[in-house]
Amino acid sequence: MTELSTILVVDDEPRSQEALRRTLDEDFNVLTASGAAEALALMEDHRVHVVLTDQRMPGMSGVAFLRQVREAWPDTVRIIISGYTDSEDIIAGINEAGIYQYLLKPWHPDQLLLTLRRAAELQRLETENHRLTLELRAAEPHLRGRVGENRARLRQAFAPDAIVRAADSPMQAVCQLVERAANYDVPVLIEGESGTGKELLARAIHYGGGRAEQPFVVENCGALPDTLLESELFGHKKGAYTGASQDRVGLFQQAHGGTLFLDEIGETSAAFQVKLLRVLQEGEFRPLGSSRTVAVDVRVVAATNRHLEDEVRAGRFREDLYYRLATVPVRVPALRERPMDIPELARRILAKVSANLGRRVDGFAPEVLACMQAYAWPGNVRELQNEIQRMLVVSDRALLDLDALALAIRQQASLAGLRPPRDEAGTPAGGRLDAMEARLLCEALRKHDGNLTHAASELGLSRPGLRAKLRRLGVSVPVRGRGRPARTLGREDG
Numbered sequence: 001m002t003e004l005s006t007i008l009v010v011d012d013e014p015r016s017q018e019a020l021r022r023t024l025d026e027d028f029n030v031l032t033a034s035g036a037a038e039a040l041a042l043m044e045d046h047r048v049h050v051v052l053t054d055q056r057m058p059g060m061s062g063v064a065f066l067r068q069v070r071e072a073w074p075d076t077v078r079i080i081i082s083g084y085t086d087s088e089d090i091i092a093g094i095n096e097a098g099i100y101q102y103l104l105k106p107w108h109p110d111q112l113l114l115t116l117r118r119a120a121e122l123q124r125l126e127t128e129n130h131r132l133t134l135e136l137r138a139a140e141p142h143l144r145g146r147v148g149e150n151r152a153r154l155r156q157a158f159a160p161d162a163i164v165r166a167a168d169s170p171m172q173a174v175c176q177l178v179e180r181a182a183n184y185d186v187p188v189l190i191e192g193e194s195g196t197g198k199e200l201l202a203r204a205i206h207y208g209g210g211r212a213e214q215p216f217v218v219e220n221c222g223a224l225p226d227t228l229l230e231s232e233l234f235g236h237k238k239g240a241y242t243g244a245s246q247d248r249v250g251l252f253q254q255a256h257g258g259t260l261f262l263d264e265i266g267e268t269s270a271a272f273q274v275k276l277l278r279v280l281q282e283g284e285f286r287p288l289g290s291s292r293t294v295a296v297d298v299r300v301v302a303a304t305n306r307h308l309e310d311e312v313r314a315g316r317f318r319e320d321l322y323y324r325l326a327t328v329p330v331r332v333p334a335l336r337e338r339p340m341d342i343p344e345l346a347r348r349i350l351a352k353v354s355a356n357l358g359r360r361v362d363g364f365a366p367e368v369l370a371c372m373q374a375y376a377w378p379g380n381v382r383e384l385q386n387e388i389q390r391m392l393v394v395s396d397r398a399l400l401d402l403d404a405l406a407l408a409i410r411q412q413a414s415l416a417g418l419r420p421p422r423d424e425a426g427t428p429a430g431g432r433l434d435a436m437e438a439r440l441l442c443e444a445l446r447k448h449d450g451n452l453t454h455a456a457s458e459l460g461l462s463r464p465g466l467r468a469k470l471r472r473l474g475v476s477v478p479v480r481g482r483g484r485p486a487r488t489l490g491r492e493d494g
Contacts, residue, residue, distance in 0.1 A: 004027070004028055004029045005028050005029070005049040005050065005120035005123070005124070006028065006029040006030075006031060006046060006047060006048050006049050006050075007024055007028045007029070007030055007031070007048070007049065007050045007051075007052055007116060007120075008031045008032075008033065008039060008042060008043065008046075008048045008050070008051045008052070008053075009021065009024070009030060009031070009032045009033070009052050009053075010032075010033045010034075010035070010036065010038075010039045010051065010052070010053035010054060010057070010062070010065065011032075011034070011053070011054040011057070011081075012034050012035060012054065012057045012058055013054075014034075016054070017032045017034070020032075020052070020112075023109045023112060023113065024112075024113070024116065027113060027116075027117065028050075028116065028120070031046060031048070035057055035058065035059055035060070036053075036057065036059060036060035036064070036065035036068075037059065037060070039051070039053070039065065040065075040068065040069075043069070043072075043073060043076075048073070048076055049076065049077065049119075049120055049123045049124075050076065050077045050078075050079065050116060050119045050120055050123060051066065051069055051076055051077070051078050051079065052079045052081055052116070053065055053066060053078075053079070053080060053081070054080075054081060054082055055080050055081075055082035055084060056082065056084060062080050062082065062097075063080070063096060063097050066078045066080070066097035066098075066099060067096050067097045069097075070097055070098050075123060075126060075127055075130070076123065077100045077119040077120070077122055077123045078097055078098060078099045078100055079099060079100050079101050079102075079103060079115070079116075079119060080097075080099050080101075080102050080103065081103040081104075081105060081107065082102070082103075082104065082105060083104065083105035083106075100119055100122070101115060101119070103115065151212065151213060154207055154212075155207045155208070155212060158200070158203040158204050158206075158207040158208075159204060159207070159208060160175040160176075160178050160179045160182075160204050160208065161175075162204075163175055163197075163200065163201075163204070164341060164344050164345045164348055165338070165341050166338075166340040166341050166344070168340055169338045169340055169341050170333045170337060170338050171332075171333065171338055171341065174201070174330060174331070174332060174333070175204075177328070177330055178201050178204050178205055178208070178330060179204075179208060181205055181328045181330070182204065182205045182206075182207075182208030182209040183208070183209060184209075184328075185209065185210065185211075185299055186299075186327040186328060187280070187299070187300050187301065187302070187324065187325050187326070187327045187328070188202075188205055188301045188302070188327065188328045188329075188330060189265075189301075189302050189303070189304070189308065189322075189325045189326040189327075189328070189329050189330065190202060190301065190302070190303040190304075190330045190331075190332060191303070191304055191305075191306075191307065191308065191329065191330070191331050191332065192303075192305065192331060192332030192333070192334070193305055193332075193334050193380055194305045194379070194380065194382070195335075195379050195380035195381050195382030195383060196332040196333070196334060196335065196380045196381060197332065197380075197381055198263070198303040198332055199218065199261065199263065199303070201330065201332065202216075202259070202261045202301045202303060203216060203261075205259070205301055206258070206259040206261075206299075206301070209259075209299075211257065211258050211259055211299055214255075214256075214257040214258030214259070215254060215255050215256075215257070215258035215259075216255075216258055216259050216261065217251050217254050217255035217258065217259070217260050217261065218261045218263065219232060219233060219251050219260070219261070219262055219263065220263045220264055221262055221263065221264045221265050221267055221268050222263070222264030222266075222267030222268075223264075226268075226269050226271060226272045227241065229268070229272060230272065230275065230288060231244075231248065231250070231288055232250065232251055233250050233251050233252055233276075234250040234252060234275075234279075234285045234286070234287050234288060235247070235248045235249050235250030235252075235253060235287040235288070235294075236248050236250075236287050236288035236289050236290075237287060237288065237289035237290045238289075239289060240287075240288040240289025240290075241288065241289070244288075244289070248287075250285075250287060252279065252285060252294075252296045252298055253294060253296060255296075255298045256296050256297060256298060257297055257298075258298065258299070259298070259299045259300075259301055260298050260299070260300050260301070261301050261302075261303070262276075262300060262301070262302045262303070263302075263303045264303070264304060264305070265302040265303065265304050265308075265325065266304035266305070266306035266308055266311055266317060267304075270316075270318065273317065273318045273321050274318070276321065277318065277320060277321045277324060279296075280300060280321075280324045280325070281324065283295055283296060283297065284296065300325065302325045308322050308325075308326070309322070334377070334380055335377040335380040335381055335383075335384065336375075336376045336377055339373040339374075340373075342369070342372050342373050342384070343364075343369045343372075343373070345381065345384065346364060346369065346372055346384065346388060347363065347364070349384065349385050349388050350363065350364070350388050350392075350400075353385070353388055353389050353392060354392060357389070357392055357393075359392050360398070361392065361398055361399070361400060362398045362399045363399060363400070364399070364400050365399055365400065365401040365402065367401075367402055368400055368401060368402060368404075368405055371402070371405055371409055371410055372384070372405075372409070374412065375409045375412050376412065387405075387406060387409070390406070391404040391405065407440075407443070410440055411440055411459060437469070437473065438473045440459075441455075441459070441466070441469060441470060441473070444458050444459050452466055452467065
């Protein structure tokens with residue numbers, strides 16, 4: 001239950017005291033006094049939030065009384081209620097006693113209650129603000145240390161060393177280039193397919209350089225039309241266009257001193273490219289609807305899933321902007337170009353996703369990792385993450401096996417001619433993969449009721465190629481027609 005605020009009513013007329021008490025009693029704890037001396041004594045013994053006093057009283061006026069209250073209890077809200085409208089009294093109350101309001105008699109109960117509720121809330125907020133200010137002052141060294149720890153964790157989390165890769169991975173050269181580029185305050189252009197982790201590299205550049213303690217701001221240039229993109233990046237003034245109901249600070253200003261990451265830069269129009277080029281050349285821009293230029297100090301890192309040199313030759317991207325952005329070009333290899341990274345990358349993703357989903361798993365079966373390495377991953381790391389998340393949802397087993405893996409990945413892995421994994425003795429564990437391949441062939445044959453032509457088409461094989469695999473694996477082919485048994489292809493079957 002919320003504690004009621006205490007109000008001290010000071011009035012030399014008993015009837016006025018009683019009227020005020022009856023009006024305020026349901027909403028406040030009410031104390032009454034007939035004069036300033038009695039009121040000061042009550043305040044020594046009680047925590048008073050608001051003082052409501054008459055101006056003209058015997059002995060000491062309301063202003064003189066509130067002046068003493070202000071000196072001894074500055075947090076108490078002070079209000080004068082009087083039937084006199086002498087301007088000198090009002091001015092003195094404001095200047096000397098710091099009163100909150102000067103109310104006139106006769107007063108209306110609803111208006112009086114509203115005023116006193118606001119006064120009590122003001123006193124509560126001022127007290128809370130004072131308390132928090134003291135706590136923040138005491139906590140400043142601790143907070144400063146926490147901020148430093150968080151910055152250190154960010155640097156560590158987004159450092160090039162934190163990017164998962166094998167010793168012979170093509171990502172080694174990429175990470176070395178990113179680490180060098182981070183030390184120099186120049187624009188960087190990151191090219192790579194969607195889902196390869198271009199934003200991760202952009203953050204590595206930011207947190208590895210001298211702007212690490214400043215903002216890192218992201219904008220997807222392909223998600224907005226020109227007008228909105230210009231407003232997002234450069235800001236606008238109120239009324240600059242329909243719907244601009246207030247001033248807006250653009251992302252260039254928000255990133256001042258730090259890094260602005262422009263993703264999908266290849267999707268921008270020629271008209272917008274001209275405006276962006278000016279900002280990069282001059283270090284200033286003009287918000288929409290403004291006549292004044294704004295200077296900014298921003299490092300720009302851009303990314304695209306297009307090959308911008310081809311776009312320049314085709315006339316779809318400005319050559320001068322390309323060379324302004326690509327001081328240090330970085331190409332990120334697709335996941336299919338670095339299969340040696342997939343096992344460790346899959347394990348890291350599994351640990352993170354399983355923790356988020358609240359699932360405990362032991363890991364992947366060896367043949368699952370082999371299939372993952374053979375799959376092309378058109379969606380790159382993002383697709384790998386989605387597949388692992390799907391596997392956790394559909395499988396109840398502690399070890400994620402082939403049954404949990406998507407059929408398309410198993411089929412492509414089988415047709416790619418997997419090298420079987422080896423056990424600790426170095427012996428090929430071919431039995432597991434042969435069984436996996438046989439199961440995939442059987443699934444396709446059952447689906448097409450034993451029709452070799454249709455099954456071969458689905459698997460991406462020729463009919464003779466499918467028959468060769470069936471003979472090698474000794475797979476029984478269901479013969480079309482009711483009541484006829486399946487037969488196993490042998491070497492005599494052509």
